[in-house]
Amino acid sequence: MKYISLLLFILTLAKTPLLADQKPWGIIEKSKKASQSLNYKGIYISQNGPELKSVEITHALHGSEQFTRINLLDGQADEVLSHGKNVVIYHRQDNNVVIQKREQHHLFPAIFSGDISEIKKYYLLSFGASQRVAGRMTQIVNLTPKDSLRYAYSFWLDQETSLPLKMIISNIEKKILEQSTFNKIQFNTVTNLDWFTPTLDPLDKYLIEDSITKEINLNRFWRANNIPPGFKEVNFMVSKMAGINLVGNHSVYSDGLSYISLFVQPVRKGQKPQVGDLSFNATNVSARYYKGYQIMAVGSVPLKAVRNLIDSVEF
């Protein structure tokens, strides 16, 4: 009986193109490559806590360059256009369109856009069932954290292309914190770049967002001694604080899937520094007041991770 089960299992593997001839983690590599190299257009629903939004995404690879356009279909008609690492947001605010530049994004389904080598060390990969999503057969792949400092991720990878068609982030109690799922997707219908343009009314006013936030190679005066294992600093920014001639520091850490922001900001006169912990939706925040500075960590990670991080900041 045992051997029949094993035989059936092997036959199942052979039948499923995704798993055939795959080393397990190769699936993640393939998924990353799919999100970067495929031409597709679809609509997915994104849920973060009680908020549900429909999003239309168009993605194409032209030569070696990626072009992505994301339109929010609910609420304000905001857009994201990205070309390689250049990302521009068009956000409607009052009667103006705010144009804001960002450095990069890792928006669903391009979740694995960063370095995934650390993921292997800190997550266990396992396979779930096959399920149908957006009219296509998918394979469930689970990434379960090996410690209590990160959340669990489940991906429904398209069996033909390996593109993530659904993603769920859940905590240790298996409560769903965040999810995104395609309800419609088409491949290879994108044949030109005419769609790669913002749909803005030229009579609108445009405001170029004026923050001077940027990665600067400055000697920082503080250090964090207890960065969660597997998390590396992926960005460091110095930003001018609103209305005063002081700068705040913002470090971003990632293990390839999860992200934590650490802020070290001087407390302005008249401002009350905040301390304590806070959770909302998939996000946890921990704050501390230290030597005149507000230290705050924010991340889609368990509270323990952000709390340990801010407690370890010293200067």
Next chain:
Amino acid sequence: MQPLKIVQKSNPMYNTAIMEKKVIPPIQKPVNPERAIDQILVEKSQKGDKKAFSILVEKYHKKLFRLLSRMVRDQSEIEDIVQDSFIKAYRAINNFRGDSAFYTWLYRIGINTAKNHLVALGKRPKAMDEVEIEDIENFESGYEMRNHDTPESIMMNQEIVAAVSETIETLPEELKEAIALREMDGLSYEEIAEIMQCPIGTVRSRIFRAREAIAEKLKPLIEESNNRW
């Protein structure tokens, strides 16, 4: 799955060909150099160049002050209104179409701002003659901006006036004559060239050199007065 070949028809990020069709018609061509200069500074401001707007501020803030001093008595209030007016003008700069001169448009904003200010304070505006906006160029009277009349500031002002006068007196004759004809009599370069029997380029050069010499003498005094470095 092999990706299909992409035919790139437009620039990445922006389909500028489509957008150009929808662009608002360009501002009408002005008829005099001053208006042309202001026009270009406005257009640059509309493209996000705050430096261009700062030139307009430098050019017109004193004139606006003088105009508004006919409506508002208090000097510091006038300064606040002038500042508010320029901020409003900057926020509305994309609405400026060039149908009128920039300073005409600015002064309308200034007058409305002053009126609103006075109404908010429960005050009635000083009686203002029926000054047509188009006559603003000829508007002469009104307060000058004062640097808070302390003994020190009065002395500083006198030193600055003395420095300018003395420097002009020490200039070579041709430079002195050129700067006087320009600043006192308000003659154009062409008219000065005719009077001085020299090319316009020479007039330009003489006026510039005169200004340079005077500015050199003024710098230490202005620095002390305003920290303008």
Next chain:
Amino acid sequence: MTEKNSSLFDNEIKEEDIGFLIASEIKKPNMRNQWFYYQTIRDVVRGEYSGSSNLSNKIMDAIDDEPTQMRGYSPAKDLAIDFNSYNWQFVLGFAVLFAIMFAGLNSKNENNVTPVQLVYEEMPAEIMNAHFANTSSTANYFVQTTLINK
């Protein structure tokens, strides 16, 4: 200081040269300062001088706090701030020094500042915006955070 700027101040430029001259002069850091001196000289000569006011600087300080007004588009490269420029790093270097100085000043007041409990309603908007703008995997959080200083 240039002769061309002096002529621009007098509006004595051929119409066909105006655009080019403004474009070149405006790049020079002293254009506005130069006009200030010229205006001072003019006011003195005309008997209209009543003192050097700092009003234009105050106005531009206020304008600098305003969001940049812009009609139309610029290509992505024009949106990019030249972070490799010397001036930028120089200014930031001073900003960091000031930050450290103010930190020193503030630290003396630390004992007098009573922290409050972190609550959702009082989460600093700029912190949440900066976090989601750089880390979010959901498009709505990524897009609908802006860092405009109101």
